[in-house]
Amino acid sequence: MSVTSLERITVEPETPATSCVIWLHGLGDSGAGFAPIVPIFSLPENHGIRFIFPHAPEQAVTINQG
Numbered sequence: 748m749s750v751t752s753l754e755r756i757t758v759e760p761e762t763p764a765t766s767c768v769i770w771l772h773g774l775g776d777s778g779a780g781f782a783p784i785v786p787i788f789s790l791p792e793n794h795g796i797r798f799i800f801p802h803a804p805e806q807a808v809t810i811n812q813g
Contacts, residue, residue, distance in 0.1 A: 765795035
């Protein structure tokens with residue numbers, strides 16, 4: 748079985764990571780659209796949470812009866 752790693756933005760905590768949030772974006776966006784949200788959470792400096800924002804590969808889609 749072949750495993751493909753998605754490109755991503757990873758926000759590492761200042762202390763060793765003890766947990767991880769993988770934030771998935773919706774259609775037409777990328778991980779870069781959500782990475783700036785981490786500071787909004789106002790987490791304590793020693794939170795130990797790694798945030799991963801993967802970029803899904805682009806695919807052609809038909810939406811809205813298009």
